[in-house]
Amino acid sequence: MRFRNLKELAALCVKEEKSIARIMLEDQAEESGQSVEEILKVMGEYYEIMKTAVHKGLTEDITSTSGLTGGDAKRVESYRLSGTPAVGDIAAQAMTYALSVSEVNASMGRIVATPTAGSCGIIPGVFVSAQERFGWEDEHLVHGLFCAGAIGYVIANNSFISGAEGGCQAEVGSAIGMAAGAMVELRGGTPEQAVHAVGLALKNTLGLICDPVGGLVEIPCIVRNGFGAVNALAAADMALAGVRSVIPSDEVIDVMLEVGSSMPSRHRETAQGGLAQTPTGRKIMKELLIRQK
Template sequence: MRFRNLQELIDLCDKESKTISQIMLQDQAEETGQSINEIMAAMTEYYQIMKTAVHKGLTENITSTSGLTGGDAKKVEEYRRNAEPSVGDIACQAMAYALSVSEVNASMGRIVATPTAGSCGIIPGAFVSAQERFGWDDEHMVHGLFCAGAIGYVIANNSFISGAEGGCQAEVGSAIGMAAGAMVELREGTPEQAVHAVGLALKNTLGLICDPVGGLVEIPCIVRNGFGAVNALAAADMALAGVRSAIPSDEVIDVMLEVGSAMPSRHRETAQGGLAQTPTGRKIMKELRERKK
């Protein structure tokens, strides 16, 4: 890629009068030797998988293989349809959709890791709810995925996207940043505004630990995906309103690396700390072990 950080990405967009997604598409075509049409077709297929996962969790009885989770997406969607959500309709819908995809993941269903399986619900939750709200076509959404991919590329190469390496800030945090920046572009914001959305989103998740109960990507991972989709929409709206990240987004990514590196191993996907080691967390782990025996 011709960019190593978000500022270089903005500079390319300004120099060539292109969006982030257009830069990413062009660079990926040059890197892979594939045509733009071939690359678009592959990403379109990924987006269809995302949409299928969204609706699968809302229309089928989904239970995780452990039996610990399932059905919360339906509860939130039913609440959205029959009540007046405090966060508003689209945010509540994004939350339900994100929960749905995460529950499909926990039940061994087919999902797209964005950027990881543990954070797979955030981008689909934000994207599909926004698409239904604004009436965008799939091609528009696929361009948004390339924008998200460019942001994820920068984060992955300058910090972490793995909870085992940098805590949940690296998985859920990265996904929120990717979704927020892409949502700005989808709503015709500038590349600079998109990058500010990334910084705003990441600052809100710095230090978030990875503490899966029983070592499973279920508790608290699934609900964090629901909250993450809402946070992404909020960060995008702030950036579109003109709010800027006072700390440049590239520096925020550097801080995520610093914080993740300093994080104790018990808070990095080992299930040896955090919620996993609460009395209830330990009880759940004991029950799971006994069930396996």
């Protein structure tokens, strides 16, 4: 890729008068030797998988293989349709869809890791709800995935996207930043605004630990995806309103690396700390072990 960080990416967009998505698409074509059309086709197939996962979680009885989770997406959807959500309809819908995809993941269904399985609900939740709200064609959302991919590329190469390396800030946090930046571009914002959205999103997830109860990507992972979708929409709105990340987004990514590197191992996907080691968390773990035996 011709960019190593978000500053270089934004500068490249200005220089060539192209969107983040277009820069990423063309660079990927150059690196892979595939045509732009071929790459777009594959990404379109990924977006179809995302939409299918959203639908599946809301139309089928989804229960995780452990039996610990399932049905929350339907509960939130029912509440949303009652017209009472304090966060508003689009945020509630994004939250619902994010929960749906995460529940499909926990039931061993087919999802797209964006950027990981543990954070797979955030981008579909934000994208599919926005598509339904604004009436966008699939092609527009597919281009948005390239914008999200460019942001994820920068984060992965300058910090973490793995909970085992950097905590949940690396998984859910990265997905929120990717979704926020992409949503800015999808709604007509500038590359600079998209970059600010990333910084705004990431610095509000710094230090988020990875503490899966029972070592499973279910509790609290699924609800964090729901909250993450709402956070992404909020960060995008702030950036579109002109709010800037005072600490440059690339510096926020550097801090995520610093924080993740200093995070104790018990808070990095080992289930040895945090919510996993609460009395209830330990009880669930014990029951799972008995069931396995």
